[in-house]
Amino acid sequence: MSVSAYHQHTVGGPAIFAGLGLHTGEHVRVSIRPAGPDAGITFVRTDVRDRDNAVRVSPEAVVKTQLGTVIGNDAGVTVSTIEHLMAAMAALSIDNAVVELDGPELPILDGSAQPFIEILDRVGRRRQEAARRYIELLDTVEVVEGDKRASLSPSEQFEVAFEIKFDAAPIGTQRVDLVVDEESFREELADCRTFGFVREVEALRAIGLARGGSIDNAVVLDGDRILNPEGLRRPDEFVRHKALDAVGDLYVLGMPILGRFDGLYAGHGLNNLVVRALMANPDAWRVRTWTQELAQAV
Known part of the structure; x- marks a missing residue:
């Protein structure tokens, strides 16, 4: 679907992939799912069950920037190396999404944003009836x-x-x-x-x-x-x-x-x-x- 400069967008359906984290070396599975208007982008650590496992993206959520961007919440749950996926979602005008992952770091894939673009292209994007800010x-x-x-x-x-x-x-x-x-x-x-x-x-x-x-x-x-x-x-x-x-x-x-x-x-x-x-x-x-x-x- 073509993008609208006037409206917010979310992903067209679940985008599922897996790979290794650049810094942790851990194998992580990821599912990017639709979210409602004005929800923003939230990362959810499905491997964390004993405390708040959701980290909503914001400038204040960034807790570390050594060789990558790391976000965290008040419960001490973090998600590392979000910048390449964030760049892809910015480029494709994805305003709202839930990114579920079962580890501490997003997969690095080939080290660029291209695989994330291709993953998001496969599920497409859905226009939402809310003004894009x-x-x-x-x-x-x-x-x-x-x-x-x-x-x-x-x-x-x-x-x-x-x-x-x-x-x-x-x-x-x-x-x-x-x-x-x-x-x-x-x-x-x-x-x-x-x-x-x-x-x-x-x-x-x-x-x-x-x-x-x-x-x-x-x-x-x-x-x-x-x-x-x-x-x-x-x-x-x-x-x-x-x-x-x-x-x-x-x-x-x-x-x-x-x-x-x-x-x-x-x-x-x-x-x-x-x-x-x-x-x-x-x-x-x-x-x-x-x-x-x-x-x-x-």
């Missing part, structure tokens, strides 16, 4: 940490710009700047994979991370060599994946953005800080609907 930027909000920066600023459309710089020859300095809608996300960002360096793997595994990581679900670099036999999907796959992450991290707002995101050497932590800074500055944004704009134009 947008966060419209009225002023610029910025957070800075050393040489890293992230900002949100006014724009008539959702734009994402990102710049990264690494010493590794396959990466160097890369920049991407594009209007993000369903078409551009599918064509420009969805298939770009997460990446990491061999030298970091042992240290990460020592602290319980990257236990499920491999060349099957990430671009892996050893110095200036890319270890994946198939190579890169795009010459600038690295920065495009960072932009993909930003799309997912911004969608914890629960509404699409009418505005521009700029990230310089940023990551999940700074992405969430700029979201929180926006929420803390109510004069910098307002909630709009397309129906309001149409009424004003008449």
Whole structure:
């Protein structure tokens, strides 16, 4: 079904899949189910039965941002690595859904958002009789940490710009700047994979991370060599994946953005800080609907 800018949407039916978590290495089964209008996106840990096992997505629900976005509730229940699925749902205009999983981390699949797009495409989306709300930027909000920066600023459309710089020859300095809608996300960002360096793997595994990581679900670099036999999907796959992450991290707002995101050497932590800074500055944004704009134009 085609998407409507005026209405909220949910998934057309249960979308069921399974896979390994990037950091835990655990096999997890997932079911994405429809939810009612204004419900937002809620993750439910079906393996947790002794306390509240539902975690509704919001900026405040983000409890950790080391190499991924982790959300949690007041009962201490967490769900890790939500950003790729969140990016896919943002791109496909899925406003309301319940994501049930029987483990602590979403499957990483191939390290990009493409498998999630394909999973959601199989069940389609259903229009709901409720107005879709947008966060419209009225002023610029910025957070800075050393040489890293992230900002949100006014724009008539959702734009994402990102710049990264690494010493590794396959990466160097890369920049991407594009209007993000369903078409551009599918064509420009969805298939770009997460990446990491061999030298970091042992240290990460020592602290319980990257236990499920491999060349099957990430671009892996050893110095200036890319270890994946198939190579890169795009010459600038690295920065495009960072932009993909930003799309997912911004969608914890629960509404699409009418505005521009700029990230310089940023990551999940700074992405969430700029979201929180926006929420803390109510004069910098307002909630709009397309129906309001149409009424004003008449």
